[in-house]
Amino acid sequence: MSAIRFERVEKSFGSHVKALDGVDLTVADREFVAIVGASGCGKTTCLRLAAGFEAPTGGRITVGGQPVTEPGPDRAVVFQQFALFPWKTVAQNIAFGLRNKGMPAAERQERVAAAIDMIGLSSHADAYPHQLSGGMQQRVAIARAYVLEPEVLLMDEPFGALDAQTRVVMQEELVRLARKNPRTVLFITHGVEEAVYLADRVAVMTKRPGRIKEMIDVKAVREAERWEEHARIEDVMDLESFVHLRTHIWKSLREEKVAGR
Ligand SMILES: Nc1ncnc2c1ncn2[C@@H]1O[C@H](COP(=O)(O)OP(=O)(O)O)[C@@H](O)[C@H]1O
Numbered sequence: 001m002s003a004i005r006f007e008r009v010e011k012s013f014g015s016h017v018k019a020l021d022g023v024d025l026t027v028a029d030r031e032f033v034a035i036v037g038a039s040g041c042g043k044t045t046c047l048r049l050a051a052g053f054e055a056p057t058g059g060r061i062t063v064g065g066q067p068v069t070e071p072g073p074d075r076a077v078v079f080q081q082f083a084l085f086p087w088k089t090v091a092q093n094i095a096f097g098l099r100n101k102g103m104p105a106a107e108r109q110e111r112v113a114a115a116i117d118m119i120g121l122s123s124h125a126d127a128y129p130h131q132l133s134g135g136m137q138q139r140v141a142i143a144r145a146y147v148l149e150p151e152v153l154l155m156d157e158p159f160g161a162l163d164a165q166t167r168v169v170m171q172e173e174l175v176r177l178a179r180k181n182p183r184t185v186l187f188i189t190h191g192v193e194e195a196v197y198l199a200d201r202v203a204v205m206t207k208r209p210g211r212i213k214e215m216i217d218v219k220a221v222r223e224a225e226r227w228e229e230h231a232r233i234e235d236v237m238d239l240e241s242f243v244h245l246r247t248h249i250w251k252s253l254r255e256e257k258v259a260g261r
């Protein structure tokens with residue numbers, strides 16, 4: 001069964017703005033799909049609909065076969081802005097969702113400790129967000145989502161606010177996490193390289209009103225060309241097979257810009 005399914009999804013805001021016009025997209029169980037598209041094409045709208053923050057004006061969205069009608073514990077969301085609780089420590093921020101789930105304290109502590117270890121912040125468990133760098137804060141936000149073990153992770157440009165060096169570290173870290181502990185992920189970005197590096201498949205959106213114009217199977221190439229033998233993102237990005245996919249997607253997006261003038 002596909003974990004996330006968009007069927008002819010439309011979304012209008014009032015009578016003037018049509019953001020999405022017939023989005024068809026499926027994300028398989030434990031698959032990592034990235035959506036790329038120009039600014040304003042409707043990427044965030046797709047994510048907000050999948051999260052259940054808003055309802056489509058046409059078509060339908062299901063997660064695990066169930067129609068999405070509201071936010072739910074089966075879906076965790078990570079936004080560009082870190083959205084940590086400033087008055088809670090790293091450990092308390094990560095524990096927050098588990099507490100809401102009614103998990104016993106001992107199990108909660110164990111899971112939180114494992115999550116903090118996973119993101120390499122064991123020495124900062126009792127620090128407050130303002131004491132952390134942007135990259136550390138975003139690692140906490142990702143750990144907070146991961147620890148809930150949701151069926152589905154929805155991420156909207158989670159590294160968009162980070163400086164270039166921190167972003168690279170986070171991208172490498174997310175790849176490590178995603179391969180070690182695969183989740184169903186819908187990842188929004190306007191970064192073509194980021195999408196190709198992280199995702200199993202990349203969905204290219206048209207300009208507004210958005211539709212999916214093309215799906216690119218990155219995983220097949222990644223496995224055939226053994227990208228995983230390269231630990232560093234810049235080495236992967238230098239591979240001919242990577243450059244080929246990146247250029248293909250860039251051209252696809254560029255056609256959209258020209259067509260839209
Ligand atoms: N709540 C809203 N009310 C009116 N227009 C909106 C709203 N949310 C998004 N839009 C419009 O829908 C289009 C798609 O927005 P968005 O999904 O945020 O694009 P992206 O994330 O790809 O940059 C844009 O033209 C935006 O201005």
Ligand SMILES: [Mg+2]
Nearest residue numbers: 043044045156
């Ligand atoms: Mg957006």
